[in-house]
Amino acid sequence: MLVPYAANVDVEALLDADAAPWRSTAPETIAMMGTPVGLQPTGAIRAAWTGKKIGAVERITVAALHTGSALAFRLEWADPTENRDLTDTTSFADAAAVLLPSTPASVAMTMGAPTAPVNAWYWRSDADGGRHVIGEGIGASRTIDVELVRARGVWKEGRWQVVIARALRIDTKEPVAQLEVGAKTGFAVAVWDGANSERGGIKAFSGDWRELVLDATKLARG
Amino acid sequence: MGEVKRQLAMVMDLNKCIGCQTCTISCKRLWTRDEGMEYMWWNSVNTMPGLGTPKDWEQMGGGFRDGQPNASRIPTRKEFGDAWEFNHEEVFFGGKGSEAHLQVKGEQPEWGPNWDEDQGAGEYPNGYYFYLPRICNHCTHPACLEACPRQAIEKREQDGIVLINEDRCRGYRFCMEACPYKKIYWNHVQKVAQKCIFCFPRIEQGVANACARQCPGRVRFVGYRDDQNGPIWKLVDKYKVALPLHSEFGTEPNVFYVPPLAPPRFDANGEIDENQPRIPNEYLVSLFGPRVLEVLATLKGEMTKTRAGQKSEVLDILIAYKWKDMFGGFDRDPASIEWKKT
Numbered sequence: 001m002l003v004p005y006a007a008n009v010d011v012e013a014l015l016d017a018d019a020a021p022w023r024s025t026a027p028e029t030i031a032m033m034g035t036p037v038g039l040q041p042t043g044a045i046r047a048a049w050t051g052k053k054i055g056a057v058e059r060i061t062v063a064a065l066h067t068g069s070a071l072a073f074r075l076e077w078a079d080p081t082e083n084r085d086l087t088d089t090t091s092f093a094d095a096a097a098v099l100l101p102s103t104p105a106s107v108a109m110t111m112g113a114p115t116a117p118v119n120a121w122y123w124r125s126d127a128d129g130g131r132h133v134i135g136e137g138i139g140a141s142r143t144i145d146v147e148l149v150r151a152r153g154v155w156k157e158g159r160w161q162v163v164i165a166r167a168l169r170i171d172t173k174e175p176v177a178q179l180e181v182g183a184k185t186g187f188a189v190a191v192w193d194g195a196n197s198e199r200g201g202i203k204a205f206s207g208d209w210r211e212l213v214l215d216a217t218k219l220a221r222g
Numbered sequence: 223m224g225e226v227k228r229q230l231a232m233v234m235d236l237n238k239c240i241g242c243q244t245c246t247i248s249c250k251r252l253w254t255r256d257e258g259m260e261y262m263w264w265n266s267v268n269t270m271p272g273l274g275t276p277k278d279w280e281q282m283g284g285g286f287r288d289g290q291p292n293a294s295r296i297p298t299r300k301e302f303g304d305a306w307e308f309n310h311e312e313v314f315f316g317g318k319g320s321e322a323h324l325q326v327k328g329e330q331p332e333w334g335p336n337w338d339e340d341q342g343a344g345e346y347p348n349g350y351y352f353y354l355p356r357i358c359n360h361c362t363h364p365a366c367l368e369a370c371p372r373q374a375i376e377k378r379e380q381d382g383i384v385l386i387n388e389d390r391c392r393g394y395r396f397c398m399e400a401c402p403y404k405k406i407y408w409n410h411v412q413k414v415a416q417k418c419i420f421c422f423p424r425i426e427q428g429v430a431n432a433c434a435r436q437c438p439g440r441v442r443f444v445g446y447r448d449d450q451n452g453p454i455w456k457l458v459d460k461y462k463v464a465l466p467l468h469s470e471f472g473t474e475p476n477v478f479y480v481p482p483l484a485p486p487r488f489d490a491n492g493e494i495d496e497n498q499p500r501i502p503n504e505y506l507v508s509l510f511g512p513r514v515l516e517v518l519a520t521l522k523g524e525m526t527k528t529r530a531g532q533k534s535e536v537l538d539i540l541i542a543y544k545w546k547d548m549f550g551g552f553d554r555d556p557a558s559i560e561w562k563k564t
Contacts, residue, residue, distance in 0.1 A: 041371040042371050044368060047291040087299075089298055200394045
């Protein structure tokens with residue numbers, strides 16, 4: 001995916017999935033697959049999910065824009081139910097995340113490794129904010145902050161529209177993805193359907209890294 | 223997780239439980255008063271036979287079968303019994319005390335945390351029931367801990383208490399699904415799973431659990447499993463009169479029960495029939511395993527001994543002549559401590 005360069009655009013404005021720059025950005029449709037039950041990190045989860053549908057969301061459209069200093073992804077998918085309310089013990093939230101490699105050797109399918117982490121930009125409907133996560137293997141993810149990733153989701157007419165954004169570069173010792181205009185990297189996406197009790201490793205994902213290049217050519221404004 | 227060096231445990235003598243819920247309330251007032259915890263009863267007491275809380279939990283699966291995790295499900299708030307809201311304002315402060323009666327507001331509940339209290343089973347004149355108090359079993363093989371994909375549950379090395387680390391918990395609730403005793407709750411405000419903490423802040427100060435210390439019936443013994451001077455080792459290992467509940471769930475609970483004796487049955491002529499147990503053996507076996515019959519025989523034997531004027535150490539322990547002897551050294555007075563909220 002070649003990410004257009006929307007110069008002079010405030011990343012906060014891009015959190016609105018209806019913002020003008022998104023209208024002129026062509027999305028890519030990505031087929032999603034459920035995570036394999038055999039890769040779930042605990043026996044109880046494998047026992048609970050054997051024979052059940054994992055990954056209720058089967059396709060997603062992804063658009064992306066960068067402002068020269070920040071990168072925003074706009075995810076959209078069909079979901080007949082808006083699951084934001086977690087009042088009952090059996091209610092789970094809809095959620096989505098963009099995954100980026102923190103190192104050239106990072107593997108998406110295993111959610112990174114201690115020596116080659118991955119960096120997730122995560123949004124969950126009940127909090128409707130971003131979460132900055134480092135993955136160092138299946139079942140080994142940790143939140144490093146809840147400020148740097150900006151995210152907002154709107155559900156209407158049976159569809160989620162979610163924008164997830166972050167600054168290209170972060171001043172931190174944590175193994176986050178540091179992005180550069182013009183350089184080639186990869187991305188993956190994941191979606192959790194709360195109505196299907198999806199949480200943790202029970203999710204739909206896009207598979208191996210897909211190419212991501214932040215275009216160096218500035219778009220004309222408007 | 224390191225090796226558990228010692229294990230704290232509890233023995234509850236079901237022959238002494240009067241179902242007063244003082245344990246339940248002492249726990250509630252100490253630990254589950256915050257928003258999101260309204261429906262939680264880390265300690266509960268239900269009537270057996272009965273469906274309890276969450277409703278019909280014994281049939282929900284979970285734990286291990288043949289050593290492998292056994293599928294289950296998360297009970298709903300309604301099944302737990304939820305937290306009913308009452309019209310206190312109207313009755314107590316609305317000037318309508320003589321007309322309005324206390325009732326549940328809104329949708330009328332179909333289950334509660336103690337809905338089938340005192341129903342029991344059997345036909346007159348041979349009806350029977352007993353009370354079963356329950357807390358987290360702080361299992362040796364905790365299904366919750368093994369189910370969590372985030373290593374958010376730990377079993378403490380020093381005392382085997384099983385705790386949920388709320389900083390690591392992301393509210394996935396695989397633990398609630400896996401626990402066969404259904405003693406883990408979902409806090410929808412904090413968005414974490416919560417459960418009995420075996421009163422570890424009290425234990426660390428030498429004070430027994432609130433449920434145990436507050437019990438008017440002297441039902442609950444506390445202490446280390448391996449403390450040969452304490453009540454747990456004596457009741458579980460030396461005299462073998464305390465058994466885990468549903469050991470077939472495979473989690474190796476560290477709460478043990480002295481099973482309930484009951485009066486004999488009446489026969490068709492209304493005569494006492496000493497040969498027929500009031501509580502069917504098969505029912506007790508279904509709860510406590512086949513050894514329960516040996517335990518009941520031991521208890522009856524000890525009672526016969528004392529009737530003949532002999533001493534019985536095991537009955538002396540169960541009677542708990544000295545209240546403090548029940549707490550395996552955790553007998554410090556909590557009022558003597560300046561508690562700080564951290």
